[in-house]
Amino acid sequence: MRILIVDDEKNIRRTLTVALESMEHEVSSATNSALALAELKAHPYDVVLLDLRLSQESGLNVLEEILQVAPRVSVVMVTAYASVETAVEAMRRGAFDYLPKPCTPDQVRQVLGRIEKTRKLERRVAELESRLGTEGPEIDLTSQSPTMQKALDVAFKAAGSEATVLLLGESGTGKSVLARAMHQRSPRRTGAFVTVSCPSLSRELLESDLFGHVKGAFTGAVADTQGKVAAADGGTLFLDEIGELPLEIQAKLLRLLQEREYERVGETKPRRANVRVISATNRDLTQAVAAGKFREDLFYRLNVISLRLPPLRERVNDIERLAMIHLRFLAGHSGKDVQGFSSEALEAMRQYAWPGNLREMRNIIERAAILCSGESIEASDLADSIQPGSEIRLGGKFTLEQIEAEHIRRVVANTRTLDEAAEVLGIDPATLYRKRKKL
């Protein structure tokens, strides 16, 4: 765990640091409350060991300030003036526990063990909650398609940093799945991964969903709620369909990103949260910026690193593997012993345009697994739209332009750079650029 020691006595800081590091925790220390608060604003921590008497300051007041800045951190009060009243008061104000000073390494280990257990349970509950109803096939984060490989490479490199990341791509290409995978590969993985679906609520409800509200802030606000920003403190906030975020909320999100500050609806007291933001959209945000629907300053904040997930039709080499992953899961669920796909069915899937991408693949394979009567899925088990013949094929009733567009799309998908694609196509890169724009 990441632990911050807040104590003005050098010896205590030193002995605690040595003890904690020998237990394989990551430890930092601060000598006063101002430094501690600055540290907590800058980095996510799991635990604070807080001296109850910090020279002139009252540890109980500092405790409250700490919990405002980092609501998810577990604070353990450490004091030479142990008394039942102060212990009770500290716990009443939100401390996790209480340690006498000096304390033995065993006492420290015990209290940290309890914190770890509680946090693990909290994480498990949050994870199960978010998995409910979203249980799905095994997540595949490999690819044989150069464009997808490049996107995954950027995603995994960015995962370890604190940078905001913007995921682009058509609906169903796996942006939400990738955002969660990035969180799990980040130093914040012990924190929560919280998703906000921007278009799903009215402006008022979305604001309260994000930032929380106080009782009485609006009709129906019967109790205080903390909001998803606070829930994601120390973790990752995933903003899905960010292009749909109303302008009023865009201003508030910008403030959160710039100053780490926000206010609950119906309250003026600023609160702080340390969240890493990953957002996703299938819209062209630069167009939304040009149309005045999306703030340019927010766009640049969100777009520190951006990557585009290619549509499934551009990942022809991945289709068989992905289809098998979905089949294993869906056949298992439908209780059928379906082993694979006929070569015609595979070819039909390779030729198909997959407008709904991986989500559509899941639906089509689920339906096929139910309909198929043999050991493998035949082309005739696939939905009508995907039947061979409904897609562009040489010799069929298609215009030259349609065939050219399809050929260019596939060559681009199967080469690493546009220069390489131009070479395969036998045209110069500028012509390829013009053709792609036109098509």
Ligand SMILES: Nc1ncnc2c1ncn2[C@@H]1O[C@H](COP(=O)(O)OP(=O)(O)OP(=O)(O)O)[C@@H](O)[C@H]1O
């Ligand atoms: N890497 C993956 N491996 C296996 N299945 C995947 C993967 N990515 C996505 N899927 C499947 O595709 C479905 C849709 O993925 P996801 O919700 O991440 O797409 P999205 O791009 O966020 O879509 P939208 O823009 O509509 O929100 C998932 O529920 C899952 O079944």
